[in-house]
Amino acid sequence: MRSQAIRQAFLDFFAARGHEIVPSSPLVPRNDPTLLFTNAGMVPFKDTFLGLEQRPYRRAVSAQRCMRAGGKHNDLENVGYTARHHTFFEMLGNFSFGDYFKREVIGYAWTFLTEVLKLPPERLWVTVFAEDREAEDIWLREMGIDPARFSRCGEKDNFWSMGDTGPCGPCSEIFYDHGPEIPGGPPGSPDADGDRYIEIWNLVFMQYDRDSSGRLTPLPKPSVDTGMGLERLAAVLQGVHNNYDTDLFQPLIQAAADISGKVYGADPAADTSLRVLADHVRACSFLMADGVLPSNEGRGYVLRRIIRRAVRHGRKLGLGDIFFHRLVPPLVSVMGEAYPELRRAERDIQGHLRREEARFRETLERGLELLEEAIGGLAPGAPIPGEVIFRLSDTYGFPVDLTADIARERGLALDMPGFEAALAEQRQRSRAAWVGSGEVKADRLYHDLAMELPATEFLGYGGCSGAGRV
Ligand code: ATP
Ligand code: MG
Ligand code: MG
Ligand code: MG
Numbered sequence: 057m058r059s060q061a062i063r064q065a066f067l068d069f070f071a072a073r074g075h076e077i078v079p080s081s082p083l084v085p086r087n088d089p090t091l092l093f094t095n096a097g098m099v100p101f102k103d104t105f106l107g108l109e110q111r112p113y114r115r116a117v118s119a120q121r122c123m124r125a126g127g128k129h130n131d132l133e134n135v136g137y138t139a140r141h142h143t144f145f146e147m148l149g150n151f152s153f154g155d156y157f158k159r160e161v162i163g164y165a166w167t168f169l170t171e172v173l174k175l176p177p178e179r180l181w182v183t184v185f186a187e188d189r190e191a192e193d194i195w196l197r198e199m200g201i202d203p204a205r206f207s208r209c210g211e212k213d214n215f216w217s218m219g220d221t222g223p224c225g226p227c228s229e230i231f232y233d234h235g236p237e238i239p240g241g242p243p244g245s246p247d248a249d250g251d252r253y254i255e256i257w258n259l260v261f262m263q264y265d266r267d268s269s270g271r272l273t274p275l276p277k278p279s280v281d282t283g284m285g286l287e288r289l290a291a292v293l294q295g296v297h298n299n300y301d302t303d304l305f306q307p308l309i310q311a312a313a314d315i316s317g318k319v320y321g322a323d324p325a326a327d328t329s330l331r332v333l334a335d336h337v338r339a340c341s342f343l344m345a346d347g348v349l350p351s352n353e354g355r356g357y358v359l360r361r362i363i364r365r366a367v368r369h370g371r372k373l374g375l376g377d378i379f380f381h382r383l384v385p386p387l388v389s390v391m392g393e394a395y396p397e398l399r400r401a402e403r404d405i406q407g408h409l410r411r412e413e414a415r416f417r418e419t420l421e422r423g424l425e426l427l428e429e430a431i432g433g434l435a436p437g438a439p440i441p442g443e444v445i446f447r448l449s450d451t452y453g454f455p456v457d458l459t460a461d462i463a464r465e466r467g468l469a470l471d472m473p474g475f476e477a478a479l480a481e482q483r484q485r486s487r488a489a490w491v492g493s494g495e496v497k498a499d500r501l502y503h504d505l506a507m508e509l510p511a512t513e514f515l516g517y518g519g520c521s522g523a524g525r526v
Contacts, residue, residue, distance in 0.1 A: 057293040059304050063119050066148045069168050070117035075150055078118045082346040090219055093123035097149030098281040104153050105223040105262050107276035114155035122147050126358040128219045136332040139251040139298040144339035146286040154277025161259050161280045162194050179233045181205045181253055183243045185214035185226035207244035216260045225263040232256050234297045257284040300331045308334035311386040316373040329369040336366035337383040345401040350412050361455040363412045381409040423452030442474020
């Protein structure tokens with residue numbers, strides 16, 4: 057089943073059950089300073105869940121474009137390494153605004169998976185929040201799910217929140233078992249982090265609004281928010297294990313392989329880079345189609361980091377010339393029908409990518425030389441010194457996550473306390489130099505560096521935490 061057909065089948069199924077089909081919102085949330093990007097299908101409906109906005113319907117369905125780079129949900133570091141994570145992806149979701157609740161949504165999800173898509177129930181695994189006896193009863197007693205493929209999980213996995221504040225609630229997740237030849241244990245087990253059991257659908261029972269002090273207030277009406285990754289479902293339905301082997305990604309991987317003269321599947325390191333390029337061209341193009349441009353702060357800086365990461369992987373594949381923009385036309389072929397805005401922005405996107413890449417290429421080689429030299433001089437087991445990380449970021453435009461990506465390939469750690477010390481010192485210096493003509497430069501520098509600090513608050517948009525950055 058092609059991705060386009062899967063997307064449509066989902067919308068049709070819920071439309072036939074009284075859900076309004078709502079088009080995808082942009083990746084930049086409207087009027088929401090707490091959030092960097094739309095990171096889930098529920099984001100455009102946040103105010104509806106909170107009771108702040110009334111809609112002429114109480115059930116909705118959407119295929120929402122999402123971005124998980126920066127902010128609370130950040131999958132940038134996973135890209136290229138897991139079979140299931142992207143920065144940009146599409147989330148299929150159905151929503152109830154104070155209409156149906158647990159029983160109905162569980163029934164809908166099971167019917168869609170096992171009757172419409174005809175997935176064998178013995179490949180599916182279900183989890184609930186450990187304290188949610190009601191959901192457990194519905195699955196085990198009413199739906200007759202096999203208790204051997206059922207687990208109760210803690211807050212980390214089964215209590216969903218959009219960000220540090222906002223709507224949240226316990227959830228129930230459905231996993232697909234890709235088979236014993238793939239490493240990874242079932243949900244809830246100690247080695248659940250593998251790629252054997254892949255989470256496909258999360259059913260969130262929206263019950264609370266979390267405020268900035270962490271307090272939970274019940275929502276005006278219990279509601280439902282679900283999210284299923286189109287790419288993960290496509291992998292299941294196309295009989296492949298890895299999302300990158302689906303019709304959404306293969307043309308992009310092929311294009312990247314063609315221009316670099318590689319064969320996908322021949323070398324694991326090159327495959328990682330090809331997957332990174334396929335992911336990142338989607339992310340960058342959709343961000344720009346939604347009006348984000350590369351810059352040194354906020355959303356634009358996330359975009360810049362993704363572009364730089366892609367360029368570095370391109371260089372690793374042996375691409376010496378500016379190349380990244382060449383992946384845009386293949387992307388438009390895959391996604392242009394579902395997203396006409398992408399086609400409209402195609403030329404602009406290519407222009408911005410060319411310029412960004414040209415700019416980064418001016419410092420990339422020398423930065424890599426510096427890094428190689430530093431790595432060459434390391435004692436066994438020593439991390440990359442903070443001073444080096446700092447110089448790479450300050451002088452050569454290497455975002456910290458880019459240095460971290462290289463370190464990971466070499467099995468090296470980063471001396472982050474050392475980096476922070478170098479950063480603090482630099483700040484001190486620029487503060488001392490902050491008189492008259494130094495203003496613009498110092499400001500820019502501060503922002504550049506502030507954005508790279510791991511695990512700090514993202515000040516520009518009012519406090520998305522940057523947890524898990526490095
Ligand atoms: P995982 O545990 O695999 O990281 P998650 O629990 O973070 O996923 P949710 O926040 O529950 O994901 O999002 C709902 C659904 O969106 C997931 O069940 C999955 O199908 C999909 N999804 C989440 N993150 C990604 C991603 N980075 N790339 C592709 N699909 C994703
Ligand atoms: Mg996740
Ligand atoms: Mg999960
Ligand atoms: Mg989940």
